[in-house]
Amino acid sequence: EAQVTQNPRYLITVTGKKLTVTCSQNMNHEYMSWYRQDPGLGLRQIYYSMNVEVTDKGDVPEGYKVSRKEKRNFPLILESPSPNQTSLYFCASRAGQGFYNEQFFGPGTRLTVL
Amino acid sequence: AQSVTQLGSHVSVSEGALVLLRCNYSSSVPPYLFWYVQYPNQGLQLLLKYTSAATLVKGINGFEAEFKKSETSFHLTKPSAHMSDAAEYFCAVSGGSGGSNYKLTFGKGTLLTVNP
Numbered sequence: 001e002a003q004v005t006q007n008p009r010y011l012i013t014v015t016g017k018k019l020t021v022t023c024s025q026n027m028n029h030e031y032m033s034w035y036r037q038d039p040g041l042g043l044r045q046i047y048y049s050m051n052v053e054v055t056d057k058g059d060v061p062e063g064y065k066v067s068r069k070e071k072r073n074f075p076l077i078l079e080s081p082s083p084n085q086t087s088l089y090f091c092a093s094r095a096g097q098g099f100y101n102e103q104f105f106g107p108g109t110r111l112t113v114l
Numbered sequence: 115a116q117s118v119t120q121l122g123s124h125v126s127v128s129e130g131a132l133v134l135l136r137c138n139y140s141s142s143v144p145p146y147l148f149w150y151v152q153y154p155n156q157g158l159q160l161l162l163k164y165t166s167a168a169t170l171v172k173g174i175n176g177f178e179a180e181f182k183k184s185e186t187s188f189h190l191t192k193p194s195a196h197m198s199d200a201a202e203y204f205c206a207v208s209g210g211s212g213g214s215n216y217k218l219t220f221g222k223g224t225l226l227t228v229n230p
Binding site for chain 1: 123
């Protein structure tokens with residue numbers, strides 16, 4: 001089944017404790033992206049990757065890191081989480097370079113930073 | 115920069131009634147436009163997309179949207195609401211003037227409630 005998977009689905013952590021949220025897709029998509037969703041703000045892009053070893057900042061990159069060492073994986077790293085990073089996070093992927101192609105979303109990771 | 119405005123953060127309809135969710139974009143050059151749906155505790159799923167082939171776009175689950183350049187709008191409609199349509203709906207845009215083909219810009223979402 002074609003899908004985007006994220007782990008963990010739920011995470012409660014404390015301020016300053018490094019964490020990684022994994023994202024993997026099995027569709028051989030070039031493009032992958034991370035979003036955060038907050039009430040009343042919709043989805044905002046954190047980082048995206050056009051292909052292996054090619055990443056760029058989205059609208060809200062502060063406090064986040066990403067890497068793209070393999071085509072299928074695009075982990076999101078919070079090196080020193082803070083309470084304002086409490087949010088619902090989505091990973092997405094799509095084929096090709098243009099945005100006329102559908103973006104496929106993972107099920108989401110709900111992160112709480114105390 | 116490209117932006118999307120969804121009028122109404124919450125829309126409530128009766129089962130069987132018309133669903134109309136509004137979306138306006140800011141580009142003077144027609145962009146790519148999308149509607150996504152998010153069911154409770156799930157990720158986003160594509161309902162339909164406009165890529166300049168036809169102004170009336172049909173999607174899944176009986177939804178459709180009409181691209182109106184003169185009004186810079188891409189409103190989502192469904193003739194008869196079903197209880198299973200209760201979800202949050204997001205309009206999104208890419209490309210166009212001031213926008214990028216490499217990112218989606220989302221509206222803030224409209225929560226649809228369907229009353230029995």
